[in-house]
Each structure stands twice: as structure tokens, then as C-alpha cells.
Amino acid sequence: MNAKATELAPQARQSQVLKGLGELALLSLLQERAHYGLEILERLRGEAGVDLAAGTIYPMLYRLEKSDRVRSEWRIDDPGARPRKYYALTGEGRRDLKTQLGEWRRLASVLGKFLDREMKR
């Protein structure tokens, strides 16, 4: 039990830290190409370690669409397949991503230097 808890702790901590960056990770993902909701959730969880709930991602996408940072369209990928709602980044979304990325890099750099100060001594 304790061994398992110790093993999972860094993962849980990482997930907690990354949750605040969900929107940035989402915008970054949509920069690649259009994605649908479940695909976004799975890629964010698998590749970025951002474990967002389905009940969070769709309202977030709705908000991004309302603020013109994302646009959506229903598509049928294959004949007979179920339609999926795909989300893609708009020009406004790209600008916002650039701003958020700049803020994140600045913050990560300052925080990184602060946290590494003991190592340099």
C-alpha cells in the first residue's frame, strides 16, 4: 500500500501541477490540427500528463469557441461512422497561444532559476 502510494505520488503531483496548464496544452494541441473532444482528452492525458475530466474539457472548448479562439465543425471520418465535433484553432487562438506560451516560458525560467539556486551553491 505504502509502496504503491510512494510510486504514484510523483505522478499525482505532476498531474496537479499540470492541471493549471490545461488551456495552454489544449491550444498547443489544436495548433497541430483539428481534434475532437475524446481525442483531446486522451492526447493531453497520454502525452502531456494533463488529466482533465470530460466535464471540464467540453465547457472549456465552449468558452474558447465563444471567445473566437477556437472554431468547430461536425465531421464524419468514414462512411457509416458516427459524426464527431472537431475543434481547430483560429487566428485569435494562435495569437493567444503565443501570448500564453511566452508567459509560461518566462514563468518557468524564473521559477526554474529560483528552484535551482541551492544546486549552484
Added chain:
Amino acid sequence: MSSDPAEIEEWLRRLNSALAAMPLPERNNILEETRSHLRERLVAGDPPSDALAGFGSPEDYAQCFVDEMRMEGALRSKGTAALLHVVTSQINRNFVAALAGIGIAVLGVFSFAAVGMLIAKVFDPVRAGVWRYPQGGFTIGLVNPADATELLGMWLYPLCVGVLALSWLGGRRLLLWAVRRIARDHGATLRRQ
């Protein structure tokens, strides 16, 4: 549609009811997207309860969209009624909304007092006013003028109009500030979840 498990159908029925405040096309869009997501999870082998777990209760899930729609609409139109609706609908679950609600209530009291004084001055100009008593102290309203001196005279009219205008402008600024703040916090909350 009827091929979905009863648990999911019931959850979607509750979601549809909870989204009643939204325009029909948006409501249908949300329902279809949610249904599509749930079906993919079922096809992947998840039991209905696991597929639904990520959404929470249909009422809470719907509230995220309804709040967002109201905030976005209010900020776009900047209409007083829409802004007030956002604040009053969140007054019991948001500190900023509660604070703005108190401010609006105070400004409302000032406005009612100003309107009351204007009406009183029109219909009873002799007794309506700001009165100073010989022994000290003031009264605003309808009093017996025999032992008191009225201070404002006809200036009561512009004063009341001024109070009304300031209350209106102050109230609108307060509402706009509150809704912007609530919208920002709402976005931050979604980002943190």
C-alpha cells in the same frame, strides 16, 4: 438513439432539462457532442457508469455552459439586465457576485430614496426636503416645517437626479466589474479542474 443504455439515456434527459435556458441549437449541439463522447467510451468497452463519471452530475455539467453563455452574452451586450442576471444567478455561490449584490442593494436604496424624495417634493413641496432642527440634527423627508429649517429648497430636484444618475452609473460599473471578474475566475476554475 434508443440503443444507448438506460442509465445514459436518463443522464442525457436530465442534461437536456438542465440546459433549458440555452438556445435550442446550442443545447442540441452540446447533447449530441456528449452523446457522441459517451458512445465512443461504450464502444471502447467502458461501462456506462465509468463513461458518465467524468462529466459529474448533469445539472453541474449543464451549469458550466449556462453560466458561460450568460457571462459571454452579458459582456458582449453590456446590458444592465443581462449583467444583473449574471450577478443574481451566482450570488449564492460566488463571493464577487455576493459583494456586487450588496453594492447594488445599497445603490438601490439610494435610488429609491431619491425617487421618493422627488415624488414627495412634487406633491408636497412645503414639507419635503432636508430639514435642520434648531436644537441640532437633520432629517431628510416629510416633516413638520414648524420647528425646522429647510436647507435645499428647489436644489433638492437636481440633488435627487444627481443621486439617481450616480447610482445608475456606479451600479453599471459595479456590475460590469463583477461580471468580468466572475468570467475570469470561471475560466481559471475550468483551467484548474
